[in-house]
Amino acid sequence: AQASQPKIAIAIAASALKAALDRGAPFSAELDTLAAISPDAPQLATLRAYAEKGVPTRTEIASQMDVAANAMVAAATPVDQNAGFLQNLMSSAESLVKVRPIGAVEGKGAPETVARMEVAVTQGDYAKALSEYDTLPEAAKAAGADFAGKLKARIEVETQVDALISGAMKA
Structure with a gap:
């Protein structure tokens, strides 16, 4: 004994x-x-x-995903500095209303990739979320780096x- x-x-x-x-x-x-x-x-x-x-915690990570997703999608779609008045007005309106895909959508764009990443986080599959994160453009990765660090630490x-x-x- x-x-x-x-x-x-x-x-x-x-x-x-x-x-x-x-x-x-x-x-x-x-x-x-x-x-x-x-x-x-x-x-x-x-x-x-x-x-x-x-x-x-897993709950904290899940609650922070939405803010991180919005930041990554916004960073992946930069504003054209040479845009005209109408385009600037549209960009301002888009900044007020966030529209991005949700769920396990197909596509290679940043909004689609972030949507799949969000699904993976919701399901607790952080490794899959990080593999989706790794395919994002550099600007989106930079915007989501803090969140990805939290995922890596938890894993x-x-x-x-x-x-x-x-x-x-x-x-």
Whole structure:
């Protein structure tokens, strides 16, 4: 029974880390506890980079998608500096009303790609969302870089915590 206690402690510490991750809270204390029990876990180094601030929850990411989508679509359709009065008037009207496709639409344009990215985020498939993001034009990528960073951070931390938990369960 005593031989299995370190394994149980690792499982409990990893579960506490997962709970902090799900809350979106900083997880330094949980990571320090896990490091004290299992100092040679390879995931510790990667997780330390995110421990102080935590990572956004899946709910926060989903709620930020709409703003990011609008910014990426707007950045992909720049205003022509040589446009006439009527075109400038249309651009002003379009800036007041945001019209973009939604759902899993076909097409290679930025609005269609962002729509597919939004569907992937809603479904929790962040890897697919990032693969769509990678196909966007540079201007749209720049507008969505902060949001994409949040997706990457969430993927990386979830992957590392899941590896810790599965390692603890196998031990």
